[in-house]
Amino acid sequence: MICDNLTVRDGILQFGGKNTLELAERYGTPLYVMDEDKIRANCRTYRTALADAFGPEAMPLYAGKAASFTKLIRIIKEEGLGLDVVSGGEIATALRAGFPMEHAYFHSNNKTDADIEYAIENGIGYFVADNREEVDAVNAIAARFGIRQKILLRLTPGIDPHTYAAVATGKVDSKFGSAIETGQAEDMVRHALSLANVDLAGFHCHVGSQVFDSDVFLRASEIMLGFIAQMRDRFGYTARILDLGGGYGVRYVESDPVIDIPANVALVGAFVKETCRALSIPLPAIRMEPGRSIVADAGLTLYTVGTVKRIPGYKNYVSVDGGMTDNPRFALYGSSYTVMNAGKMDQINDFSCSVVGRCCESGDIIQENVSLPSSVCRGDILAVATTGAYNYSMASNYNRIPRPPVLLISAEKNSETVAVRRETFRDVIALDED
Ligand code: LLP
Numbered sequence: 001m002i003c004d005n006l007t008v009r010d011g012i013l014q015f016g017g018k019n020t021l022e023l024a025e026r027y028g029t030p031l032y033v034m035d036e037d038k039i040r041a042n043c044r045t046y047r048t049a050l051a052d053a054f055g056p057e058a059m060p061l062y063a064g065k066a067a068s069f070t071k072l073i074r075i076i077k078e079e080g081l082g083l084d085v086v087s088g089g090e091i092a093t094a095l096r097a098g099f100p101m102e103h104a105y106f107h108s109n110n111k112t113d114a115d116i117e118y119a120i121e122n123g124i125g126y127f128v129a130d131n132r133e134e135v136d137a138v139n140a141i142a143a144r145f146g147i148r149q150k151i152l153l154r155l156t157p158g159i160d161p162h163t164y165a166a167v168a169t170g171k172v173d174s175k176f177g178s179a180i181e182t183g184q185a186e187d188m189v190r191h192a193l194s195l196a197n198v199d200l201a202g203f204h205c206h207v208g209s210q211v212f213d214s215d216v217f218l219r220a221s222e223i224m225l226g227f228i229a230q231m232r233d234r235f236g237y238t239a240r241i242l243d244l245g246g247g248y249g250v251r252y253v254e255s256d257p258v259i260d261i262p263a264n265v266a267l268v269g270a271f272v273k274e275t276c277r278a279l280s281i282p283l284p285a286i287r288m289e290p291g292r293s294i295v296a297d298a299g300l301t302l303y304t305v306g307t308v309k310r311i312p313g314y315k316n317y318v319s320v321d322g323g324m325t326d327n328p329r330f331a332l333y334g335s336s337y338t339v340m341n342a343g344k345m346d347q348i349n350d351f352s353c354s355v356v357g358r359c360c361e362s363g364d365i366i367q368e369n370v371s372l373p374s375s376v377c378r379g380d381i382l383a384v385a386t387t388g389a390y391n392y393s394m395a396s397n398y399n400r401i402p403r404p405p406v407l408l409i410s411a412e413k414n415s416e417t418v419a420v421r422r423e424t425f426r427d428v429i430a431l432d433e434d
Contacts, residue, residue, distance in 0.1 A: 002251060002338045002385045003297040005038050011346035013383050015300045017411035020342045024381045027407055028422065029304040030322030032392050034067075036075060036410040038298035039388075043079035046247070046290055049262040053269025054286040061105055063246060063291030064090045066389040071408055071419040072295070073097035082125075084289045088118050095122055105152070105243070105287075109176050116141045120149060127151045128204045128243070131178050132188050135198060142197035149197060152204040152243055154178065155185045157223040159207045159216060177205070180227055189231050200237070202284055203227065206245025209292060212257050214264045217244055218271050225272065229279040239284050244268070247290020250297055252386045253336045261293065292389040299388020301327060301404075302342065303366075305380040306358070316353035318372065320382055323357010324364040325401045327384065327391045331363045339370045342381040347373035355382065359399050392420070400428050 001007065007014045012021055016035035023033060046060035061082035064073065068090050074097040076083060082103035085091050094104055101123040108115070109130045116138055119127070129135045129151045142149035154177035178184040192200045207220045221244060228239045248259050265288075276283045303320035310316050329335040339355050341347070349371035357364040366384060395403045402423035409416050 002254060003038075005035050005297070006300075006385060008345040011344065013340055013342040013345050015383070016409045018409050018416070020300070020302055020383055021381055023407065023409075023416075024302045024304070024342070026416075027405065027418070029302050029381065030320070030326050030404040031302045032326070032387065032404050032406045032420075033300045033302065034072070034295070034388055034406055034408050034419070035298045035300075036408050036415075037412050039072070039075055039295055040079055042290075042294045042298065043076065043081055045261050046265075046288065046294070047080060049265035050286065050288060052262070053265045054272065054283065057285035059103070059285070059287055060247075061103075061243075061287055061289045062294055063289045064093070065393060066291030067295045067299075067391075067393045068093050069392070069406060069420050070097045071417065073099055076294075082287070084128075084291070085124075088115050091119055091122060091124070101125060105289075107154075111137070113137060113141065120145050120147070125150065126201060128154050129188075129192075130154050130176060132184070132191055135188060135192050135195065139195040139197045147197065148199045150199045150201045151192065152202050152241060153185065153188050153192065153200065154204045154206075155180055155224070155227065157205050157207065157220050157227075159219055159223070180223065185227065186231070186234070189235065189237065193235055193237055200239075202239035202241030202243070204243035204245065204287075206289070209246050210249040211246070212249045212259055214267050217264075217268045220244060221268060221272050222275060225275045225279060225281065228284065229281050232281060238282065241287060242272075242284040243287035243289065245289055247288060247293040250293050250386060250389070252296075253338050256336075294389075296386050296389035299386065299391065301384045301387040301391065303382045303384070305376060305378055305382060308353075308376055308378065316351065318353045318355050318370070318376055318382070319358060320355060320366065321358060322404065323359045323366065323401075324361065324396075325357065325359060325398050326395050326404050327366060327387060328394050328396070329390060330365050330367055331361075337367045337387070338385045339367050339372070340383045340385070341372050341376055342383040344373045344375065344380065347375060350374050351376060355384075359401065361398075397423075397428055400425075402428055 050058040061084045062076045063084040086107045102125040105126045156177040158172045172179045307319040324331045351374035354368045355366040405422040406420040408419045
């Protein structure tokens with residue numbers, strides 16, 4: 001199975017110990033199901049791995065952009081992770097979850113003055129400042145509040161992570177961060193150190209998402225530690241924090257590699273410590289910001305099959321009751337997913353088809369070249385695995401389709417909890433003025 005929380009019993013797909021057909025029956029489809037035990041296990045993997053590799057000062061920050069809702073952020077809080085937020089909305093979610101805001105780091109390449117005020121008002125721990133204008137804006141607003149605001153500077157080390165071009169963010173020509181290579185990073189440090197209302201705590205970089213190769217982190221940390229040493233020599237300034245950005249990749253299909261996170265983090269840890277020794281700089285408190293690898297394999301989407309269309313000599317379509325509105329990742333990135341017929345797991349998958357959604361858009365595809373049993377028919381339940389990251393958080397109301405609910409399940413607690421309720425037509429029209 002593609003994820004270790006998926007099993008089969010009597011030909012029926014089980015997720016996190018639950019019968020998926022029964023879940024579909026009880027809660028309706030489309031349905032996002034999230035396995036709380038898996039989320040917690042993933043959090044613990046990162047916490048332990050970072051503590052072992054970098055010592056007790058290290059802390060993983062969960063990247064809320066992967067999925068953010070109150071009950072999830074509460075789990076992140078209980079597991080002792082920090083939080084990477086990218087908008088006022090994510091801050092509002094953290095506040096509602098009672099998240100300790102001193103452990104929240106505010107990203108985004110373009111924070112408005114209103115965003116900055118809202119974050120400061122609510123005690124945000126750190127701004128991850130993208131550029132010099134932002135440093136000035138934070139300094140000015142912090143001055144008004146009479147505080148000294150901790151910031152990290154987001155730098156681009158100039159690395160192409162050989163991942164999807166659309167999610168590669170560490171290159172010099174990126175819209176994110178300020179480049180080391182062009183001298184803008186050094187200029188920002190000089191500037192930040194001269195300001196009264198910002199406290200420069202350290203540096204951040206993010207080289208890309210869905211990364212499987214630790215080499216990317218090694219190269220990024222080498223450049224960042226080199227920069228830290230250079231800033232010490234130039235300005236007598238020593239960074240206290242180094243944030244290495246997003247986490248490792250996840251498996252969407254069988255051909256994706258299995259990644260040993262503790263072993264990989266240990267590798268980065270050994271390299272970072274060795275490099276610090278060589279450069280005679282103290283080991284900074286390390287941060288990593290995994291999003292996908294905390295929640296992706298904790299998620300599964302269930303759909304009901306509607307039309308099965310066979311076009312003889314061409315192709316076959318299996319339409320489901322969701323689509324790009326709940327999972328736009330194939331439409332955006334051509335992302336791979338594993339699709340299963342949840343009630344027919346003991347049948348041979350001998351029918352090749354495209355699994356498509358119900359939107360008025362031919363690009364509304366969940367996955368192409370899917371193999372399902374040829375008995376697939378109206379009323380069957382399809383399951384798409386590894387949908388916990390960047391599905392709910394990227395969902396839309398295109399065609400005024402209501403978004404599915406998120407059901408949290410836990411075998412350990414023997415619980416099923418609706419974490420986000422299903423949208424209704426009423427919700428969809430709620431903001432319209434008459
Ligand atoms: N930190 C920063 C600064 C980031 O930009 C990102 C992701 C992360 C952390 C989390 O990375 P992760 O551990 O999830 O790989 N919508 C795209 C992904 C965009 C990721 C953007 N930044 C997708 O669906 O694949």
